[in-house]
Amino acid sequence: MKGKHYNKLIALTLTVTLFAITIMLPNTTFAAVETSVETAIIVDVESGRVLYDKNADEALPPASMTKMMTEYIVLEKVNDGELDWEDTTEISDYAYDLSADNRFSGIGLRKNVEYKVKDLYDAMAIYSDNATTVALAEMISGSEGEFVKLMNQKGEELGLPDFKFVNATGLDNDTLNGNHPEGTKAEDTNLLSARSAALLAYHLVVDYPEVLEVASIPSKEFDGQMLTNYNWMLKHDASFIDQFYYEGVDGLKTGNTELAGKTFTGTAEKDGRRLITVVMKADSEVERFQETAKLLDYGFDDFEQAELLPSNSVIEEHEILAVTKGKEDHVNIATAEAIDLMIEKGTEEDYSVIFELDESKLDDDGNLEAPVKKGDKVGQATITYDEKPLTKSDYLVDDKAVIAVDVIATEDVEKKNWFSLTIDSVVDFFKNLF
DSSP, X not given: OGGGXXXXXXXXXXXXXXXXXXXXXXXXXXXXXXXXXXXXXXXXXXXXXXXXXXXXXXXXXXXXXXXXXXXXXXXXXXXXXXXXXXXXXXXXXXXXXXXXOTTSOOOOXXXXXXXXXXXXXXXXXXXXXXXXXXXXXXXXXXXXXXXXXXXXXXXXXXXXXXXXXXXXXXXXXXXXXXXXXXXXXXXXXXXXXXXXXXXXXXXXXXXXXXXXXXXXXXXEEETTEEEEOSOTTSOOSOHHHHTTOOTTEEEEEEEEEXXXXXXXXXXXXXXXXEEEEEEXXXXXXXXXXXXXXXXXXXXXXXXXEEEXXXXXXXXXXXXXXXXXXXXXXXXXXXXXXXXXXXXXXXXXXXXXXXXXXOGGGSOTTSOEESOBOTTOEEEEEEEEETTEEOOGGGBSSGGGOOOEEEEEEOSOBOXXXXXXXXXXXXXXXXXXXX
């Protein structure tokens, strides 16, 4: 019987080389790019693919990149109708004192003045103002301490892997003169890994793309004064700053404290592709923007979307699988869908696919048993890079991960009728007898 030729299939892992790619594996630095900052990451938004990372799972103080979570919560509340841009609030004594503290970003909020949510949000997002951030936190949750609980809850909901929020601003608690939020300690500081910062930014631009309408504003008047965006990669009207202008950058958030150093979560769009980058613990403003530009260049110039394996692909010499008790003694098999990945240009030979059968679908001899329906899964094709299978950690978001595709039967195989099966049993009996 032809099926006997396939009796050993179940024990085999069939490796087939594909025309392929360079896919970044976690914590891998490729020779094509290097960065001087302590931690960094590049993410392609559409595919969710991590294109590069350096120590991206190391949690560090993010400084004012913390405010991205405050922005997310404000935007969520506005979109859910729990908050309106025209709603107003007066500021607390703490927010007033914080606004007057020359050590921090402050615009000099005034007492007994009704400030609109939109104005407070713009000052936070554009100028990284701390007092307006606290005012929004207090308006939403009653106190910054309660808002911190909401921040950590939202971090869990968004699946941030490495984070800790202790205040809404990103300042270190020990610099707040005892005014740290209730439920936190004076020695506490916010923590984010580059991967977590990128994931938070990803949710911001995907869930609430309007975040970029404000994040991309170079400067704006607030309460009689001009607020200048600390993101030097936007188009500013200043000769020194404009040397860092990068076409397509429209966000997202800078940060700066003595403990954190200079941090920046950037995002840019070019030729229909959007990237998110994070750099942490840079030594200077110049370094954080130069390194971001380097990462953006690498992500845009060195990567492309490519189809590694078309749908309905067959693997040479393994196009069929033996079937018992069927009107046919084999069934054609192929991949159910295409394998389409964001890849580094010119590294196709580094990719392969491992074809594995699903043992639970096979008998002891490695055969399928009829009836077989078109579309029945019989195994999967797993993508490997440099002989290592891709994993979900190669992606920022799990539901974007393309690491394997199903291998399916491409046709029906009906089961033989009882008479034919009886004849087969008699024939097999005498074969075994002799």
